[in-house]
Amino acid sequence: MLEKLSSALKKGVKKITNAIFVDKKLIDEVIKEIQRALIEADVNVELVFQLSQKIKKLALDENIKKVDKKEQLIKLIHDEIEKLLGKGKELKIKKKTKILFLGLYGSGKTTTISKLGFYYAKRGKKVALLGLDTQRPAAMDQLEQMAKKAKVPVFIDKKEKSPEKIIKKYEKELAKYDLVLVDTAGRDGLNKELIKEIKSIEKKIKPDYRILVMPADIGQAAKTQAQEFQKALNIDGVVITRMDGTAKAGGALTACAETNAPIFFIGTGEKVHEIEIFNPSSFISRLLGMGDLNALLEKVKSATSEKQQKRIESKLKEGKFTLADMIEQTKAMGSMGGLSKIKDMIPGLGKVKLKDAKFDETEKKLSKWEHIIKSMTKEEVENPEILEKQTSRISRIAKGSGTTTTEIRMMLKQYKMLKEMMGMQNQIASGDGKIDQKMLQKMAKKFRGKIKL
Ligand code: GDP
Ligand code: MG
Numbered sequence: 001m002l003e004k005l006s007s008a009l010k011k012g013v014k015k016i017t018n019a020i021f022v023d024k025k026l027i028d029e030v031i032k033e034i035q036r037a038l039i040e041a042d043v044n045v046e047l048v049f050q051l052s053q054k055i056k057k058l059a060l061d062e063n064i065k066k067v068d069k070k071e072q073l074i075k076l077i078h079d080e081i082e083k084l085l086g087k088g089k090e091l092k093i094k095k096k097t098k099i100l101f102l103g104l105y106g107s108g109k110t111t112t113i114s115k116l117g118f119y120y121a122k123r124g125k126k127v128a129l130l131g132l133d134t135q136r137p138a139a140m141d142q143l144e145q146m147a148k149k150a151k152v153p154v155f156i157d158k159k160e161k162s163p164e165k166i167i168k169k170y171e172k173e174l175a176k177y178d179l180v181l182v183d184t185a186g187r188d189g190l191n192k193e194l195i196k197e198i199k200s201i202e203k204k205i206k207p208d209y210r211i212l213v214m215p216a217d218i219g220q221a222a223k224t225q226a227q228e229f230q231k232a233l234n235i236d237g238v239v240i241t242r243m244d245g246t247a248k249a250g251g252a253l254t255a256c257a258e259t260n261a262p263i264f265f266i267g268t269g270e271k272v273h274e275i276e277i278f279n280p281s282s283f284i285s286r287l288l289g290m291g292d293l294n295a296l297l298e299k300v301k302s303a304t305s306e307k308q309q310k311r312i313e314s315k316l317k318e319g320k321f322t323l324a325d326m327i328e329q330t331k332a333m334g335s336m337g338g339l340s341k342i343k344d345m346i347p348g349l350g351k352v353k354l355k356d357a358k359f360d361e362t363e364k365k366l367s368k369w370e371h372i373i374k375s376m377t378k379e380e381v382e383n384p385e386i387l388e389k390q391t392s393r394i395s396r397i398a399k400g401s402g403t404t405t406t407e408i409r410m411m412l413k414q415y416k417m418l419k420e421m422m423g424m425q426n427q428i429a430s431g432d433g434k435i436d437q438k439m440l441q442k443m444a445k446k447f448r449g450k451i452k453l
Pocket of ligand 2: 109110111133139183
């Protein structure tokens with residue numbers, strides 16, 4: 001269900017989380033990705049544009065501290081998409097509740113009613129289904145079969161053509177149930193005949209809710225349909241079915257939000273248990289892949305402290321990126337998850353293949369590097385280049401730290417590369433946001449397969 005949208009949104013959020021610097025290039029990339037995904041999910045272009053503008057505005061707001069910015073961006077994306085998705089509403093089932101389901105042909109009424117019968121029976125309600133679709137010859141048989149699957153009693157009359165008479169026939173019997181779900185006939189479109197029929201049924205049933213059933217594959221057309229049914233028949237909300245079978249589900253959901261029609265349930269498959277309460281907040285969390293927004297924001301916060309970031313930034317500017325900074329930086333990247341993510345932090349380097357070490361291997365390496373640094377003099381830490389000229393220093397450090405000279409040389413190599421790489425990133429980040437293609441190619445060539453953190 002909306003897998004493409006979900007994976008694009010997850011990618012965007014991850015990009016922001018893993019970035020050291022939130023720069024214009026990164027934001028443009030993230031916006032483009034989210035835009036493409038939302039439009040593919042059939043969300044109204046105007047709404048997508050508005051969302052992009054909001055992200056851009058926040059990203060370029062100089063009054064927001066850099067570290068806060070990542071959190072705020074993720075929260076903004078979360079909250080705005082949640083708003084786009086519309087409102088959910090819970091059905092209040094009292095002692096006696098009757099619900100009338102309406103909708104066009106094939107929208108999923110009969111299926112939804114059986115699913116809800118199953119759903120509420122499981123939750124201890126005394127449920128019955130009432131079949132009033134006298135239009136289609138096989139409608140009653142279908143409801144009967146599905147009720148059997150749902151294991152709930154069903155009231156139908158295969159010969160009677162008047163819904164009103166069927167209601168009358170079962171009136172007394174139905175009064176014994178907590179919840180009566182009423183199946184009605186559809187039409188190809190909302191015509192006078194359907195309106196008249198529903199109004200007449202409504203008068204006799206006196207339902208607590210009138211729910212419109214719409215399939216997700218109608219996309220943005222859900223807006224007009226909901227509005228028309230709202231106007232003619234005063235619906236209380238909608239159920240969106242077939243969420244599982246279409247990439248356009250975003251259109252149906254957002255269209256409902258625009259009409260203020262709350263969504264009670266979403267149908268996610270053909271089987272009797274495949275229905276769920278629509279809860280926008282948990283739905284968006286699932287789309288974005290965050291179990292809990294607060295937990296994610298906390299992770300962003302701890303991954304790069306503002307102080308740490310400022311220090312590294314200014315050191316880079318002065319060309320004073322030391323070995324200790326490298327360890328600090330590597331740790332920060334490690335705490336954010338996979339270490340190959342370094343490439344996501346460098347604008348435009350996405351395609352370069354970097355070797356990714358396992359997390360605990362990195363931990364081991366880091367602790368070795370820390371030992372090495374402890375055995376170095378202050379001068380050596382600040383200015384590791386002197387080690388290359390005086391190899392006796394390297395032997396001394398190896399002995400002192402319980403490591404090998406090879407390990408020390410490896411660390412120095414990584415340091416040099418990282419320093420150069422970050423220097424380049426800094427150049428890119430502080431420019432006018434345009435990427436110098438030549439420089440990118442140079443970087444890509446230089447670092448391909450070489451970074452092993
Ligand atoms: P009605 O004419 O409004 O009563 O629609 P039906 O209940 O007969 O459903 C029409 C078709 O949609 C049937 O083939 C159902 O199996 C299918 N359907 C309904 N809900 C879902 C759903 O959530 N997912 C999928 N994949 N199919 C559904
Ligand atoms: Mg039906």
